[in-house]
Amino acid sequence: MNANKDERLKARSRDFHLFHALMMLGMTMLFLPVIGTSKQNIPRLKLTYKDLLLSNSCIPFLGSSEGLDFQTLLLDEERGRLLLGAKDHIFLLSLVDINKNFKKIYWPAAKERVELCKLAGKDANTECANFIRVLQPYNKTHIYVCGTGAFHPICGYIDLGVYKEDIIFKLDTHNLESGRLKCPFDPLQPFASVLADENLYSGTAYDFLGKETAFTRSLGPPNNHHYIRTDISEYYWLNGAKFIGTFPIPDTYNPDDDKIYFFFRESSQEGSTSDKTILSRVGRVCKEYLCFEDQ
Structure with a gap:
């Protein structure tokens, strides 16, 4: 037991020092404004889809012939599977052969929501x-999944079975719930989320127009689901935030001090309204205690 504990402490120590080294490096760029497009943003090499096929370095997924819009990936290394989130579909692929015996779930938006969406002027x-x-992996047997639901976000659970050998891939349609404050309304809205210790941490827009953004924590242990979010006030926590990613990172040697880090961009609240500088930001949310820090 002591040996295992020492190994875990050593691993956390390595993660801790690596994280702080990266943070020191990244802080030099943290508050620099994003101005235009520089030469550094131009890729050194461009390959067309045809070039990739001719290079024999990729295997196209044949199940995408329906013209689906793939937006989300989840790698399940333990089961040797890859989950793909698309338009009205979720796919389950084998890492050995992505085109062999793949499974899919058809999960369209409700018809009435589609009609309301079109009446609102959406495509x-x-x-x-x-x-x-x-x-996001909720536990060893279930995946938590959310979709835009035709500008009416909705979430649910996918059952993968208990054992690795199980070939179960089923959406529990009897326990669907609102996806507001967990998933954006707009399929193109930048957002970020991560699930840690059965809690879902999200940085997302929470209104139909995609203008109001917040940090949220939702879900939790079974039979104790709840959510919290950054306050709504005239002094906005966030100003048009565009979320990039979020990650659980050890902050000290004590697991109780672990934090969730959000990386995003937002408009500066200083200066005139017609000339807003875009700033890169890092937000930090406590896991054990309710707190938030913005840098």
């Missing part, structure tokens, strides 16, 4: 559908 093909934006 029937590119917006008024259920685009899968969240695929």
Whole structure:
């Protein structure tokens, strides 16, 4: 037991020092404004889809012939599977052969929601559908999944079975729940989420227009689901935030001090309203105690 504990402490120590080294490096760029497009943003090499096929370095997924819009990936190394979130579909692929015996779940938006979406002026093909934006491992047997639901976010659970050998891939349609504050309304809205200790941490827009953004924590242990979010006030926590990613990172040697880090961009609240500088930001949320820090 002591040996295992020492190994865990050593691993956390390595993660801790690596994280702080990266943070020191990244802080030099943290508050620099994003101005235009520089030469550094131009890729050194460009390959067309045809070039990739001719290179024999990729294997196309043949199940995508329906013209689906793939937006979300989740790698399940333990089972040797890859989950894909697309328009109205979730796919389960084998890492050995992605085109052999793959499974899919058809999960469209409700018809009445599609009609309301179109009446609001949204595009029937590119917006008024259920685009899968969240695929997170909830526990050893279930995946938590959320989709835009034709601008009415919705979430649920996918059953993968108890054992690795199980070939179960089923959406529990009897326990669907609202995806507001967990998933964006717009399929193209930048957002970030991660699931840690059965809690879902999200940085997302929470209104139909995608203008109001917040950090949220939702889910939790079974039979004790709840959520919290950054306050709504005239002094906004976030100002048009565009989320990039979020990660659970050990902050000290004590697991109780672990934090969730959000990386995003937002408009500066200083200066005139017509000339807003875009700033890169890092937000930190406590896991054990309710707190938030913005840098």
